[in-house]
Amino acid sequence: MLTKRIIPCLDVKDNRVVKGQSFVNLRDAGEPIALAAFYDKEGADELVFLDISASLEKRKTMIEMVRQTAETISIPFTVGGGISSVEEIKDLLRAGADKVSVNSAAVKNPQLIEEAAKVFGSQCIVLAIDAKRISDDGQPARWEVFTHGGTKGTGMDLLDWVKEGVQLGAGEILLTSMDCDGHKQGFDLDLNQAVCDVINVPVIASGGAGKSEDFLEAFTKTKVDAGLAASIFHFGEIKIKDLKEYLKNKGVDVRC
Numbered sequence: 001m002l003t004k005r006i007i008p009c010l011d012v013k014d015n016r017v018v019k020g021q022s023f024v025n026l027r028d029a030g031e032p033i034a035l036a037a038f039y040d041k042e043g044a045d046e047l048v049f050l051d052i053s054a055s056l057e058k059r060k061t062m063i064e065m066v067r068q069t070a071e072t073i074s075i076p077f078t079v080g081g082g083i084s085s086v087e088e089i090k091d092l093l094r095a096g097a098d099k100v101s102v103n104s105a106a107v108k109n110p111q112l113i114e115e116a117a118k119v120f121g122s123q124c125i126v127l128a129i130d131a132k133r134i135s136d137d138g139q140p141a142r143w144e145v146f147t148h149g150g151t152k153g154t155g156m157d158l159l160d161w162v163k164e165g166v167q168l169g170a171g172e173i174l175l176t177s178m179d180c181d182g183h184k185q186g187f188d189l190d191l192n193q194a195v196c197d198v199i200n201v202p203v204i205a206s207g208g209a210g211k212s213e214d215f216l217e218a219f220t221k222t223k224v225d226a227g228l229a230a231s232i233f234h235f236g237e238i239k240i241k242d243l244k245e246y247l248k249n250k251g252v253d254v255r256c
Contacts, residue, residue, distance in 0.1 A: 070096025117169025184210025
């Protein structure tokens with residue numbers, strides 16, 4: 001059995017790490033390279049670096065920051081934000097990223113996933129999806145895919161999109177619940193399990209972690225492979241080493 005991964009997320013805007021609720025009300029959380037180095041030492045299994053306003057502002061991910069961050073850490077490192085071509089993916093991998101995350105550009109041009117997977121391998125391509133629940137009360141759960149930092153609804157059904165993305169070659173799904181993001185009330189278990197049920201690649205749960213028990217729930221009640229969080233790590237509410245020790249004591253297989 002593969003060990004469950006704990007992944008801090010660095011959401012970057014204007015060269016600073018930020019965090020909000022449901023993608024709004026952002027507050028400053030520190031300098032990205034320094035935070036990356038801190039998490040490397042703290043025992044994070046991986047890092048995710050997301051330039052959250054790159055697509056909305058129609059600019060490329062800050063590649064120099066990526067290069068400096070990658071030079072600073074020894075753990076695997078995923079980069080996303082504003083990536084829209086195979087050439088840009090190549091530049092980021094050359095700069096030191098282990099994997100590249102695509103979101104808005106992949107919705108606009110799904111063939112980007114296929115082209116990138118053929119060139120670099122599926123293991124390098126992460127499909128990031130921001131999803132919001134749209135089903136009415138009493139109806140089966142349904143979620144819509146959003147893009148451009150959660151600002152634009154696509155009308156696309158989440159499960160249809162995730163299946164298409166994996167068929168095209170995505171090797172991992174980074175799944176963020178917009179409803180739970182930043183609220184610290186726990187991961188959306190229904191959302192995560194629904195996605196795990198229809199694909200056979202690793203799923204990273206994102207959005208809603210507020211305490212160690214939330215990670216335990218995600219790992220024992222769904223089939224997600226990793227739990228991602230931001231503010232609880234950035235502001236010292238949970239230490240990664242303590243979280244891993246807690247999970248290990250509860251029978252979850254984690255790297256110490």
